Amino acid sequence: MKKIFLSVLILISVSVLPVFAQSKLKIEFSSKDINNKNITSEIFEDAELTMINIWGTFCGPCIREMPDLAQLKINNEKKGFQIIGIVIDAVNRKDLPDSKQMETAKKIVKLTGADYLHIVPDLKLQNGILQDVFAVPTTIFVDKSGNQVGEIYTGSRSLSDWQKIVDSLLK
Numbered sequence: 001m002k003k004i005f006l007s008v009l010i011l012i013s014v015s016v017l018p019v020f021a022q023s024k025l026k027i028e029f030s031s032k033d034i035n036n037k038n039i040t041s042e043i044f045e046d047a048e049l050t051m052i053n054i055w056g057t058f059c060g061p062c063i064r065e066m067p068d069l070a071q072l073k074i075n076n077e078k079k080g081f082q083i084i085g086i087v088i089d090a091v092n093r094k095d096l097p098d099s100k101q102m103e104t105a106k107k108i109v110k111l112t113g114a115d116y117l118h119i120v121p122d123l124k125l126q127n128g129i130l131q132d133v134f135a136v137p138t139t140i141f142v143d144k145s146g147n148q149v150g151e152i153y154t155g156s157r158s159l160s161d162w163q164k165i166v167d168s169l170l171k
Contacts, residue, residue: 025129025140025148027052031122034087034102034109039119044146048080049169051162054130054138056089057104062137065156066112072162073116079170085109085118086125088136095123141169 028041044050053069055062073083087105092098097120109118121130129140139153150169157165 025142027125027129027140027142027146027148029119029122029125031119031125032097034090034105034118034120036097036102039117041146043082043084043117044142045144047082048144049082049149049166050142051081051083051166052086052140052142053083054086054088054133054136054140056136057087057101057108058089059136061156063108063112065137065158066108066114068157068159068162070112070114070116071159072166075163076166076170081166081170083116085114085116086121086130087118088121088130088133090120091126095126141165 027044030038030040033039051069051072053062055066057063069083069085073081087101090098090101090105092101102120105118109115135154137154137156141149143149150165153165
């Protein structure tokens with residue numbers, strides 16, 4: 001009985017593995033940042049590795065990790081690394097930028113020193129990667145083409161934990 005169970009488990013694992021391997025994301029957008037400047041996914045071309053940190057103005061853990069993310073950016077800029085924040089709650093119920101939430105986001109960015117780019121999700125993001133985000137912060141790493149690299153991380157991390165992850169992805 002154990003052998004049958006183990007065989008079925010291995011078969012399921014092997015058959016599911018290719019599905020997960022092929023489900024890497026490609027992130028594309030044409031949106032605005034929190035200062036109302038147009039921005040597209042072409043921004044990924046500016047770095048070897050981009051950390052996309054999805055956060056909300058309501059999220060304590062998101063805000064608490066932002067100073068560490070700012071330092072992570074500084075520590076790794078010369079290595080071809082950048083960070084982009086996506087402010088998940090910067091749109092209203094009509095999927096349009098919410099000026100009140102964008103002002104709140106600006107205040108948080110200033111307070112935390114997280115001076116990297118923060119964008120307002122467009123419909124491509126909302127109907128793409130953001131529809132599968134069930135917790136914030138959620139972090140995804142992408143290459144120059146916007147293709148996911150490595151895992152998707154849910155929850156905040158310390159500067160040293162993020163540095164280890166970045167180091168492993170930049171190898």
